[in-house]
Amino acid sequence: MTEEFPHTITFQKPTRTGDGGGGGGEITWEDAFTTEAHVQPLSSNQIAQNQALETPVDHRVYYPARNDVKPDMRVLHGENILDVQSKPLDQGGLDEIHMLRCQMR
Template identity: 40%
Template sequence: MIGLEEFPHEVIIQVHTEPVSDGGGGYLPGTGGWMNVDTDDFFGFLDTPTSREIYEAHQLQHPFDRNLYYPYRTDITPKMRVVCEGDIYEIVSKPMDQGGQNEIMKVPLRLVSPGG
């Protein structure tokens, strides 16, 4: 069983939703924008990539700032974003199953908005 010691960071996954029309050419207040995917506790491990990973990503013009490791699940997509410790990250590629064992996923993140 994978425990909190392996995944110490509380993470929020968000998806962008379209605003709901009010039928008169406008939109209903409070609709649209970034919404939390679920309210369940979600924990991951936010890690700094190696200097080699950073260099290779820049050479390929796909820079990223962090790697997020989390327990296996298949509902996270590149159209979502991650909020952790006040920082907002975009997901820059499809999540990868580490080792193909359906246990741990890895996804690279790019910092969009640093927290306070």
């Protein structure tokens, strides 16, 4: 880990289990990959602004750019589960660092 990415996170992808009767079944979560990251909680002021805009975001997650992160994934950070609320956003335009807006469960 580097100073730029002091945390370790695991991305999980959803899988749907069939109920045997043709229905959707339950969603279970499967580890996709683990990577270094910087998980940044938003300030109470930023959270209030997001709530006023009805945007459920209370964390930003920065990580080395990858092409396999999807908006339907979630992030595990220690004991915390962060639901992804945005597509990956390129930081700086060089496709080196991506950022996700997330909400803690």
